[in-house]
Amino acid sequence: MRYNPYMPSLAAVAAMVAAIPAIAAQPDKQILKAATDARSAQIALLKDIVNIDSGSGDAQGSARVMARLVPELKAIGATIETIPAEAPGLGDNVVARLTGKGRGRILIIGHIDTVFPAGTVAERPFRMDEKRAYGPGVSDEKGGVVQALTALKLLHDLKETNYASITFLIETSEETGSPGTRKLIDRLVHEADVELNVEPGDAPDAITVWRKGSATIKLTVHGRAAHAGVAPQDGRNAAAELIHQIGTLDRFPKSGDGLTANLTTLRAGNRVNVIPDLATADINVRVRTADQFAGILAAFEASARQTMIPDTKVDVSTTPSFPPLPNNPATDRLAAQAKAIYADLGLTLGMAGNGGASESALAAAAGTPALDGLGPVGGGFHSVDEYLDLPSLTPRLYLFTKLLIQLGAAPPTK
Known part of the structure; x- marks a missing residue:
């Protein structure tokens, strides 16, 4: 090719391309509508289980929460296994399984035990104002458990089955270090391609990429x-x-x-x-x-x-x-994937870490890619000021649902 003095250099072309405004990614309208429409039922279910005392060691309270959740899971075709705790005095754990036609084996972990004693609900039951919901365990972690269940409902209603399996562990002793589920968790994380944890997101809007x-x-x-x-x-x-x-x-x-x-x-x-x-x-x-x-x-x-x-x-x-959940490449890749999904909504997903331990550390230690802090945003954990950020409900449900769809179709390499 002959030299043309009017032809811009490669560097100039690159600069012009960079200057072109990026076309904003668009959300999946079907998923977004389903997540938006689910809001009322999601809040109603959250209210029901927050208004049940279920502190760690309250086996009866845990059973009452499970009795409210299990029929919802059965209604979408999940098989239910009730597994006794591995330590005395703790509530039974529930493992719900959905089987699909795709590749990814996804494990979701959430817990329904709280740090609050029996009688707390009578003193300060579930309530809401314009921006926040309050109550014992509303964010840590009943809000996340309800979000995960609602996401599975959305998959069912959207007829999304492009996953090999989705296993949802609802446990009852996380706040004391999961003494009632250690062997169970070890088995489940080794069977999974990826673990997603519905601990609350950190304010203002972040997922958890490291934990102490x-x-x-x-x-x-x-x-x-x-x-x-x-x-x-x-x-x-x-x-x-x-x-x-x-x-x-x-x-x-x-x-x-x-x-x-x-x-x-x-x-x-x-x-x-x-x-x-x-x-x-x-x-x-x-x-x-x-x-x-x-x-x-x-x-x-x-x-x-x-x-x-x-x-x-x-x-x-x-x-x-x-154990700690250290910064690691597998979590970073999952976090980048989640960040891209959130950007569909025109929102920025932060990356954070904190001193609250969780089961994701056990998954990562077993070599299973793990991502944490995927529940609704919250704060004031383990205190009378605990809250759930209501504006985060629909965006976080959209994020979690689309992440399940993507990982079901193309799971990470262990």
Whole structure:
């Protein structure tokens, strides 16, 4: 080709192309209409299950919630398996399965247990204002469970079956580290191509691409009882020694994106006139990497060997909960896919992380790509101020439904 001085260079062509306004992606109108039309029923179901106390360990409350959800799942053709908890005193878990004609094997995990005791609903039942819904567990995680169920209804109504299987695990002990489902989760994540978790999205509108791991360090101090007035010198005050041991916490951050350690429970004595011979404390530890926990545990163990009050003994024990969900390429790819779907609506999906542990860490540790924080946006978790952001309901339902369709047709490579 002969040189033409009027022909723009390749660089100039590239610049002109970049300057052309991008044609905005359009949402799938059928899915969007279905998600919009489902709003009233979605809120009604959420109200019903929020108004049932179902704190971790409340087996009867969990059964009542399941009794409301299971008929909805059966109505769309799901097979239901009720699986007893793997630890005593916990509610039964439910595994709902849909079988399709496509490739992807999708696992959805949600939990219906809350951190609130029986009687909370009577004090502050479900309510709404123009922008938010409130109530115990409304976001963490009953809003997500209802969203997942509603998305499965949309697939059914739209006659979408281009997936090999969708398995929906509804569990009852996530808030205490899922002691009632560990073996079940391990089996299900190995059977799946991808795991989607309906924990709430972070405000203003983000999904979760990393989470801290969690564990509890328990300090138990053994002392000697004595009459607090007649012969206090004969006692060995377990509570006083425990206060000394808790001072180790001063060496570690209480908040932030890295390791944190916080005192959560404290117990000592049962009589006002007796020197306490037993005292306990729980230290909640959150870590970004698994090796961080060893360092903080070693610090408490070293302190336990150096008691302030003679003849007291300090035991240090641990209860693991969830490993960390680290930043990883598999999650990043799923997050990019979700972000692109959200952009169809003209919305920007943020990427965030937090100190709340979840089952997605177990999926990722097993080598199954996992994406978390896919439920409606919320905040105030584990407090009287817990809320669900109502404007996020339809966009998040659209996102979740379309993500199921895409992953069913083309699952990620494990």
